[in-house]
Amino acid sequence: MSFYNQVRKITTHVLFEMKLRNEKIAMLTAYDYSMARILDAAGIDIILVGDSASNVMAGYGTTLPITLNEMIYHASSVVRAVSRALVVVDLPFGTYQGNSKEALSSAIRIMKETGAHAVKMEGGSEIRESVERILSAGIPVMGHLGLTPQSIHKFGTYVVRAREESEAMKLRQDAKILEEAGCFALVMEKIPAQLAGEVTKSIRIPTIGIGAGNMVDGQVLVLHDMLGITQEFSPRFLRRYHNLFAEIQGAVQNYIADVRSTDFPNQSEMY
Numbered sequence: 072m073s074f075y076n077q078v079r080k081i082t083t084h085v086l087f088e089m090k091l092r093n094e095k096i097a098m099l100t101a102y103d104y105s106m107a108r109i110l111d112a113a114g115i116d117i118i119l120v121g122d123s124a125s126n127v128m129a130g131y132g133t134t135l136p137i138t139l140n141e142m143i144y145h146a147s148s149v150v151r152a153v154s155r156a157l158v159v160v161d162l163p164f165g166t167y168q169g170n171s172k173e174a175l176s177s178a179i180r181i182m183k184e185t186g187a188h189a190v191k192m193e194g195g196s197e198i199r200e201s202v203e204r205i206l207s208a209g210i211p212v213m214g215h216l217g218l219t220p221q222s223i224h225k226f227g228t229y230v231v232r233a234r235e236e237s238e239a240m241k242l243r244q245d246a247k248i249l250e251e252a253g254c255f256a257l258v259m260e261k262i263p264a265q266l267a268g269e270v271t272k273s274i275r276i277p278t279i280g281i282g283a284g285n286m287v288d289g290q291v292l293v294l295h296d297m298l299g300i301t302q303e304f305s306p307r308f309l310r311r312y313h314n315l316f317a318e319i320q321g322a323v324q325n326y327i328a329d330v331r332s333t334d335f336p337n338q339s340e341m342y
C-alpha cells in the first residue's frame with residue numbers, strides 16, 4: 072500500500088512530494104455532496120469540481136453555459152463532504168479570460184463562498200497575467216493545456232491536440248510559463264503520450280493526464296463517464312469501471328414493477 076494512502080489531508084505540498092517520489096496521483100470530478108463523500112472515503116487525492124458539470128449535471132452540449140454561481144453551488148456541496156481530498160474548482164468560461172481583475176474576483180468568490188482549496192483555469196501564455204494575479208492573492212492555481220473544452224468553438228472538434236509540431240511547441244512553452252507563474256499542477260488533456268511524458272519530465276510541478284498516456288504524474292476522469300452513467304461519450308482514453316446507467320435503470324424498473332403489483336410496501340415496511 073502506498074504511504075500516501077495514510078496521509079490525512081492532501082495539500083499542494085503533498086502532491087509535489089508525490090511527484091518527487093514517483094507516486095501517482097488519482098483525481099476524479101464530483102459535483103455534489105453524496106458522490107464527493109464516496110470519493111473521499113475511497114481515498115481519492117484530488118476532487119475536481121469541473122465545469123463538465125455543464126454537460127453531466129445540467130445537460131448542456133458544451134462547458135460554456137455554466138455560470139460562476141452554479142459552480143459555487145456545486146463546489147460548496149462537494150466541500151461539505153470532504154475531509155481528505157484537495158478540492159479544485161474550475162473557473163467557468165467568461166470569468167477570467169482577458170481580464171485579470173475579473174479573474175481575481177471570480178477566484179476570490181470561489182474560495183470565500185465554497186471553502187475549496189484551489190482553482191483551475193484553461194490556457195497558457197494568454198492567461199498568464201490572470202494566473203499571476205490570482206496567485207498573488209494566495210490562491211493556488213492548477214493549469215489546463217491540450218484540449219481545453221472552453222475553446223471548443225475555436226478548435227471546431229474534440230480530436231487529439233498537439234499532434235502538429237507547432238502546437239506541440241506551444242504546449243511545451245505554455246507548460247513552462249504556467250510552472251514559472253507558480254501553478255501547483257497541470258492538467259493535460261487529449262495529447263500524444265510521448266509529448267505528455269516529455270512535458271512531465273521538463274517541469275517540477277505534477278502533471279495530471281486525461282487522454283495523455285501513462286508517462287504523467289497522475290490521471291483524471293470525469294466521474295459520470297468512468298461510472299458508466301453517461302453512455303454516448305466513449306473516447307479511446309476512457310476506461311469504464313461500471314455500467315451505472317444500466318444498474319440504476321434496472322433498480323428503477325424493479326421499483327416500478329413492485330409499486331404496480333402492490334408488492335411494495337410489504338408488512339415490514341409499514342407502520
Ligand code: KIV
Pocket residue numbers: 100119120121122123124161258260281291292293
Ligand atoms: O471539467 C472537467 O471535468 C475537466 C476535466 C476533464 C479535466 O476539466
